[in-house]
Amino acid sequence: MRGVASSRGEAGAMKERRERIGAMHGAGGEVMGRLLSEHILPKFALRSAGPVGLDALDDGASLSLPDGEVVVTTDAHVVHPLFFPGGDIGRLAACGTVNDLAAMGARPVACTLAMVVEEGFPLDELDTILSSCAQILWETETALVAGDTKVMGRGELDGVVLTMTGIGVAQRVIRDSELQAGDVLLVTGPVGDHGMALIAAREEFHLESDLLSDVAPLWPLIGELLAEVRITAMKDPTRGGLAAAVNEMARKGEIGVELDEKSIPVRAQVRAVANLLGLDPLQAACEGRAVLGVSPADAQRALEILHRTELGKDAAIIGWVGEHRPGKVVLNTSVGGRRLLEMPLGDPLPRIC
Amino acid sequence: MRGVASSRGEAGAMKERRERIGAMHGAGGEVMGRLLSEHILPKFALRSAGPVGLDALDDGASLSLPDGEVVVTTDAHVVHPLFFPGGDIGRLAACGTVNDLAAMGARPVACTLAMVVEEGFPLDELDTILSSCAQILWETETALVAGDTKVMGRGELDGVVLTMTGIGVAQRVIRDSELQAGDVLLVTGPVGDHGMALIAAREEFHLESDLLSDVAPLWPLIGELLAEVRITAMKDPTRGGLAAAVNEMARKGEIGVELDEKSIPVRAQVRAVANLLGLDPLQAACEGRAVLGVSPADAQRALEILHRTELGKDAAIIGWVGEHRPGKVVLNTSVGGRRLLEMPLGDPLPRIC
Numbered sequence A, B: 001m002r003g004v005a006s007s008r009g010e011a012g013a014m015k016e017r018r019e020r021i022g023a024m025h026g027a028g029g030e031v032m033g034r035l036l037s038e039h040i041l042p043k044f045a046l047r048s049a050g051p052v053g054l055d056a057l058d059d060g061a062s063l064s065l066p067d068g069e070v071v072v073t074t075d076a077h078v079v080h081p082l083f084f085p086g087g088d089i090g091r092l093a094a095c096g097t098v099n100d101l102a103a104m105g106a107r108p109v110a111c112t113l114a115m116v117v118e119e120g121f122p123l124d125e126l127d128t129i130l131s132s133c134a135q136i137l138w139e140t141e142t143a144l145v146a147g148d149t150k151v152m153g154r155g156e157l158d159g160v161v162l163t164m165t166g167i168g169v170a171q172r173v174i175r176d177s178e179l180q181a182g183d184v185l186l187v188t189g190p191v192g193d194h195g196m197a198l199i200a201a202r203e204e205f206h207l208e209s210d211l212l213s214d215v216a217p218l219w220p221l222i223g224e225l226l227a228e229v230r231i232t233a234m235k236d237p238t239r240g241g242l243a244a245a246v247n248e249m250a251r252k253g254e255i256g257v258e259l260d261e262k263s264i265p266v267r268a269q270v271r272a273v274a275n276l277l278g279l280d281p282l283q284a285a286c287e288g289r290a291v292l293g294v295s296p297a298d299a300q301r302a303l304e305i306l307h308r309t310e311l312g313k314d315a316a317i318i319g320w321v322g323e324h325r326p327g328k329v330v331l332n333t334s335v336g337g338r339r340l341l342e343m344p345l346g347d348p349l350p351r352i353c
Helices: A012-017 A030-043 A089-103 A123-139 A193-201 A221-228 A241-253 A268-277 A296-307 B012-017 B030-043 B089-103 B123-139 B193-201 B221-228 B241-253 B268-277 B296-307
Strands: A061-063 A069-077 A106-118 A143-152 A160-170 A184-187 A231-235 A256-260 A291-294 A316-322 A329-332 A338-340 B061-063 B069-077 B106-118 B143-152 B160-170 B184-187 B231-235 B256-260 B291-294 B316-322 B329-332 B338-340
Touching: A030 A123, A030 A143, A061 A106, A061 A143, A069 A089, A069 B106, A069 B143, A069 B160, A089 A106, A089 A123, A089 A160, A089 A221, A106 A123, A106 B069, A106 B160, A123 A143, A123 A160, A143 B069, A160 B069, A160 B106, A160 B160, A184 A296, A193 A268, A221 A231, A221 A296, A231 A241, A241 A256, A241 A291, A241 A329, A291 A296, A296 A316, B030 B123, B030 B143, B061 B106, B061 B143, B069 B089, B089 B106, B089 B123, B089 B160, B089 B221, B106 B123, B123 B143, B123 B160, B184 B296, B193 B268, B221 B231, B221 B296, B231 B241, B241 B256, B241 B291, B241 B329, B291 B296, B296 B316
Parallel strands: A106 A143, A256 A329, B106 B143, B256 B329
Antiparallel strands: A061 B069, A069 A160, A069 B061, A106 A160, A184 A291, A184 A316, A231 A291, A256 A316, A329 A338, B069 B160, B106 B160, B184 B291, B184 B316, B231 B291, B256 B316, B329 B338
């Protein structure tokens, strides 16, 4: 199963008529020009953030950035399957970009998209992927200003790789290294949904579930928080999940973190899939969550702001920051024990994002 | 043959001991952290262009940009083979980024690098690729400020895909659409070397040649030109070669271009390989050339500036711009004829860059 389009059970004859990506679609001439003008440009409503935008199809774009500190982030997306419960690689790439900017305290302004597509890939599936991407950029008022398209032969690439680079502007850049002793740690929603939904969607695991990825854009949620609360440090827990993100924050801040397992929101289905496979839901990737520190005085206010939004309605206070055991994360377990929550060697699942 | 390292004829036993990329190198935890700190960070001398740089390994970087117009460009590089005469994918990716900025009149300031690597790829070859990339960034004073690493399984990806995004600053952005009637057209060096060197390097063509790719950074060459000459329009001819670049400039400028075939510098070896395969050297990719328009009053000065540099020593005036046949490129051939030089459907060679 390549994805939703091919799983809808079209007749073979119809599949034969599907238009497919050919080598010339990535070869820089007339054929690529038609792909751009007919299938890419029309999907993205915001195509410039300055004098030279995407429509110019020039060697690059030029930007007029609002006042503030310029933030840049990049991610290659190789998720498998390309279409998964709750999203697809297009939505994932756009959210990944917006979320890395948001985690730095930056409002997204512009982005670039470099696609590498397997020869023979169905054009209608590429259309779906690009539409999903465009939808998130529209919702977050992010312009797609530049791009690139390459084609690799059959057997040289499995599906599609999307690399997006985001450019945003922060009034105050938020680092992942600035947790302060006394800070309260919050997470904006249940963790591990993306990782466990991906596992459940893979044929090799023979699982049935109605788990959905949490893939969603964290801006404007973070923007609303920043308007009222001082966030000391923030990270979006993707590969390696909450465990990797909080360990990184503890190490970089040279400070100890205590987490209260009972307070960490984990959906019952996520826990069930994790238990079944012997995985730790705290190591499973999220794609629409942030973990952040605030001073104790700000914690309730932050929670209220998060709770009044759809994306943050299950936000919770999950821990606190101290000066003992610097660089370590201690988990106070649901059954009353205490153990170190280690930095994972890596996400247990390949091609998770 | 994967590339230079495996073509040097090491003993099988030595190959067995080669360290290879594993799935965990792209999984966001401890193992990826070691790859970053031991193999990536030390190679790049310039790792920040503002308060938050690459060393922070945060969700993104922050930039302090000099005055001017911000320019951004992105390209995915899928070149095959990864190591080719005159360069490798690392050098190509860095030059491609710098050159797209230069073609917009922008001095490169910072870039990001997203790598997708095939599981099992030899770490020493990745080291070579990254060192080549770092060398160009060093030469052009471009900081690597953010990145991403993903691993795809064997059979899911052939080798390495490098996507770089460049951020630069222009005092005056140069478009590819602003050719003016009366302009003189220059090219900064011989065309088609990259495309024909790649063809000659591919085993399936059974060719022997000592052709080298022209892959080189166009900045600071373009910077020197800009200091003394007003460039009206510029493009770097990659996929589809000079023919694609000049056709695009003519179309976008709604102006006619006449090229003088005899004046277009093409190396004898490039012509020979092209003739042998029935290809047009004017459609073959360059990776270290620019084509640009200047007013007749500036043409000789521009040529002098180019000629005093190593990269521009074979620069030539190759044509002129007029108001007749808008959007078309007419080639005055070496044998005294005239014909339209058409926009190519696409580069004849897949995975050229």
